[in-house]
Amino acid sequence: MNIAELHKKLVAAARANPPGDHVPYAFEKRVTALLAARAATDPLALWVRGLWRAAASCVAITLLLGAWAFFNPTASTKADDLSQNFENTLLASVDQNDQAQ
Amino acid sequence: MEPTEADLIAAVLRGNAASFEPLVQRYSPRVFATARRYARRESEVEDIAQEVWLKAFEKLKSFRGEAPFEHWLMRLTVRTCYDFLRGHQRNRESLFSDLTDPENDWLERFVTQPEAASENAEAAKLLVGRILERLSPQARLVITLLEIEDRSVKEIAQLTGWSVPLVKVRAFRARAEMRKILAKMARDKYL
Numbered sequence: 001m002n003i004a005e006l007h008k009k010l011v012a013a014a015r016a017n018p019p020g021d022h023v024p025y026a027f028e029k030r031v032t033a034l035l036a037a038r039a040a041t042d043p044l045a046l047w048v049r050g051l052w053r054a055a056a057s058c059v060a061i062t063l064l065l066g067a068w069a070f071f072n073p074t075a076s077t078k079a080d081d082l083s084q085n086f087e088n089t090l091l092a093s094v095d096q097n098d099q100a101q
Numbered sequence: 102m103e104p105t106e107a108d109l110i111a112a113v114l115r116g117n118a119a120s121f122e123p124l125v126q127r128y129s130p131r132v133f134a135t136a137r138r139y140a141r142r143e144s145e146v147e148d149i150a151q152e153v154w155l156k157a158f159e160k161l162k163s164f165r166g167e168a169p170f171e172h173w174l175m176r177l178t179v180r181t182c183y184d185f186l187r188g189h190q191r192n193r194e195s196l197f198s199d200l201t202d203p204e205n206d207w208l209e210r211f212v213t214q215p216e217a218a219s220e221n222a223e224a225a226k227l228l229v230g231r232i233l234e235r236l237s238p239q240a241r242l243v244i245t246l247l248e249i250e251d252r253s254v255k256e257i258a259q260l261t262g263w264s265v266p267l268v269k270v271r272a273f274r275a276r277a278e279m280r281k282i283l284a285k286m287a288r289d290k291y292l
Contacts, residue, residue: 001211001287003280003284003287006287007283009215009220009225010225010228010229010232012220013221013225013228014226014229014233015251016221020133020134021131023129027125027147028126030151031125031151031155032118032119032122032125034151035121035158036118038155
């Protein structure tokens with residue numbers, strides 16, 4: 001069987017038989033009724049939309065703060081200072097003893 | 102005087118949902134004709150059309166009026182049909198031994214006398230539908246748009262939202278997939 005020829009024939013068959021474009025009776029009425037019903041029965045939609053927006057902005061702020069904390073070089077310097085100060089405070093008495101001797 | 106398409110859209114955006122009805126009435130034939138290319142059962146076709154119009158209503162704000170409304174709506178329709186195909190991937194493993202007598206006769210005629218197998222025959226129409234159902238959603242969409250509807254690669258890219266190179270790659274794969282299915286059908290039938 002010539003597959004390429006069969007392919008061509010079948011595509012030609014599909015072209016020769018385009019689907020119908022008839023619309024069911026009162027379809028447009030059904031769609032508008034559905035839209036009206038959706039608007040009427042969905043009082044939480046506004047809240048949901050607002051909450052989604054709030055969630056998106058929270059994620060954006062978290063990402064920004066995370067990036068700032070990660071890339072900010074002063075943060076690591078401050079951490080070094082803190083550890084140094086902590087060590088100095090702990091060893092202050094030992095240092096004083098050394099100086100006294 | 103009948104309101105123009107732009108007037109109707111503006112009225113819907115102002116909150117007059119009733120102005121949406123003439124738009125549905127005017128463009129539903131095209132939506133239904135497109136949906137019938139991808140769904141066989143009439144209930145599925147109606148579901149797709151309904152989904153298209155609900156999405157159109159929700160997304161109408163994003164219609165900027167630079168291109169005709171019909172083009173915007175067709176993009177929405179094609180993408181909804183693609184979502185439908187992806188959600189209904191059943192029956193893709195049906196056997197070619199289940200072919201009906203007229204389909205078998207048409208194939209026999211094609212093998213013995215290819216020119217005698219008319220593309221206008223009902224059996225050819227059924228057979229092509231059966232083969233399209235076995236294609237993956239991407240392949241079916243590309244074959245339908247490119248080969249059956251005879252659209253350009255650029256048009257398909259606009260309709261689907263895929264890039265032009267991606268459409269070309271998918272068209273190549275879709276043709277290969279279709280050839281593979283046809284070869285399997287030939288094997289099932291004659292071996």
